[in-house]
Amino acid sequence: MALAVGCRARPGKGRDNKTGSWRVFKPIFDHNLCSKCGTCQVICPEGCITEDAEGFFDPDYAYCKGCGMCAEECPKKAIEMKQEEK
Amino acid sequence: MLGITEGSMAVAEAVRLCRPQVVSAYPITPQTHIVEALAEMVANGKLDADYITVESEFSALSACIGASAAGSRAYSATTSQGLALMYEVCFNVAGMRLPIVMTIANRAMGAPLSIWNDQQDSISLRDAGWMQFYAEDNQEATDLHYIAYKVAENQKVLLPAMVCFDGFILSHTYEPVDMLSQEDADKYLPKFAPSERLDAADPVSFGMYATPEYYLEFRYETDKALKDAKSVIRAAGAEFGKMFGRDYSAMVEGYQLDDAETVIVAMGSLCGTVKDTIDEMRKEGKKVGLLKIRVFRPFPTEDVAAALKGAKRVAVLDKNISLGAKGATALEVKDALYGSTIPVYDYVLGLGGRDVRKKDIREVVALAEQGKGNQFIGLRKEVL
Numbered sequence A: 001m002a003l004a005v006g007c008r009a010r011p012g013k014g015r016d017n018k019t020g021s022w023r024v025f026k027p028i029f030d031h032n033l034c035s036k037c038g039t040c041q042v043i044c045p046e047g048c049i050t051e052d053a054e055g056f057f058d059p060d061y062a063y064c065k066g067c068g069m070c071a072e073e074c075p076k077k078a079i080e081m082k083q084e085e086k
Numbered sequence B: 001m002l003g004i005t006e007g008s009m010a011v012a013e014a015v016r017l018c019r020p021q022v023v024s025a026y027p028i029t030p031q032t033h034i035v036e037a038l039a040e041m042v043a044n045g046k047l048d049a050d051y052i053t054v055e056s057e058f059s060a061l062s063a064c065i066g067a068s069a070a071g072s073r074a075y076s077a078t079t080s081q082g083l084a085l086m087y088e089v090c091f092n093v094a095g096m097r098l099p100i101v102m103t104i105a106n107r108a109m110g111a112p113l114s115i116w117n118d119q120q121d122s123i124s125l126r127d128a129g130w131m132q133f134y135a136e137d138n139q140e141a142t143d144l145h146y147i148a149y150k151v152a153e154n155q156k157v158l159l160p161a162m163v164c165f166d167g168f169i170l171s172h173t174y175e176p177v178d179m180l181s182q183e184d185a186d187k188y189l190p191k192f193a194p195s196e197r198l199d200a201a202d203p204v205s206f207g208m209y210a211t212p213e214y215y216l217e218f219r220y221e222t223d224k225a226l227k228d229a230k231s232v233i234r235a236a237g238a239e240f241g242k243m244f245g246r247d248y249s250a251m252v253e254g255y256q257l258d259d260a261e262t263v264i265v266a267m268g269s270l271c272g273t274v275k276d277t278i279d280e281m282r283k284e285g286k287k288v289g290l291l292k293i294r295v296f297r298p299f300p301t302e303d304v305a306a307a308l309k310g311a312k313r314v315a316v317l318d319k320n321i322s323l324g325a326k327g328a329t330a331l332e333v334k335d336a337l338y339g340s341t342i343p344v345y346d347y348v349l350g351l352g353g354r355d356v357r358k359k360d361i362r363e364v365v366a367l368a369e370q371g372k373g374n375q376f377i378g379l380r381k382e383v384l
Helices: A039-043 A069-073 B007-017 B032-043 B057-069 B080-085 B087-095 B138-152 B182-188 B212-244 B270-283 B301-308 B328-336 B358-369
Strands: A025-029 A049-051 A057-059 A079-083 B002-006 B022-025 B050-053 B074-078 B101-106 B131-134 B161-166 B174-178 B252-255 B262-266 B288-293 B295-297 B313-318 B344-348
Touching (some): A025 A057, A039 A049, A039 A057, A039 A069, A069 A079, B002 B007, B007 B032, B007 B138, B007 B174, B022 B032, B022 B057, B032 B050, B050 B057, B057 B074, B057 B087, B074 B080, B087 B212, B101 B138, B131 B138, B131 B212, B138 B161, B138 B174, B138 B182, B138 B212, B182 B212, B212 B295, B252 B301, B262 B270, B262 B301, B262 B328, B262 B358, B270 B288, B270 B358, B288 B301, B295 B328, B313 B328, B313 B358, B328 B344, B344 B358
Parallel strands (some): B022 B074, B074 B101, B101 B161, B131 B161
Antiparallel strands (some): A025 A079, B002 B174, B252 B288
């Protein structure tokens, strides 16, 4: 996105502001361990975890801030928080 | 039209001729006369503007932000503690790229409380992203307002400007000033026509937040715009000279510079005293010259280096000090001459209204000849 002079912006939605860059630790979902319970989706404060056609869950990294709550709550320990190099 | 006018009245009249649509200011000595005069002009119907009275300088400049963002030509004036209270707002104005022009009647910073002149107030805001012009006399102070608006509103620049003139020394002094006619002023300074403005029918926000992926780039672009403003300042100064006979195309101005061995660098009304001293010393056979800095931001580094290249030594006068370091001009001049063998000596003087006399300038020249810099001039050792 090119810069607007004076950091001026047109009205938009919260989704326009991608928050993924705030992340330090990135949640990596292991579908082999996942029981498809959906706890991660329920607990995610960003609401960025969606269910795919097979019933697995994945975060949208454009918005995931890396809070780690999904990994903490996952009953199968199928989510690992890995430090992200940027 | 030539008239004998008090500096503040001349500035107020020049501001009126610039046709600001919104004026918001808070009175503070020695700037008060300017905004009082403008309030009177608005009340008497001589200036078609909204005059917004506010409870503080913070609000004054904030009101100007709203006005400028809504597409109005906005004006304020302040000094010293008032400018310090605007500190946060000043950075916002520049970041939002709003071409507000503000007069600074330069005054010392407290504590201790001092209503008298030096240039600490505006110098301390040199990093805010505003252009800074410094006037030697009231003619220059008035003329710089038209130029400031013209440059600030240029689409390549879009940055605010401070026109700084020494409090009391200029603001309260009666001098002959040649005032433009409204017709001439309009010809030089067309209406403010921003490409983007606050409009409920077509909403836009100014100065939104920038995440770490964008902030650095915003600062780079603002810095670039301020540096690129140099060519716009030169062109606007030249156009002013072409139209009215007073040329401001140079960001620095030499006086008796060609064969000068000792070159004094100074800003503001101090330059008049330095020129008089140079005239006397030249008669005595001393090769002394002056480099006057008219524009401090953007700093004309290349112009300073080029103007000083023939000097044997340089003596920089500062009516300010970056406490714990040096006067701000000295630091800039040293940067401009980095890599050359020309010695630069720095002197702090005239703080808080202390008169700078010809004998002080002579002392500076003598000290520079002895290779002694890094000094306060006129210190009263008996009270230390």
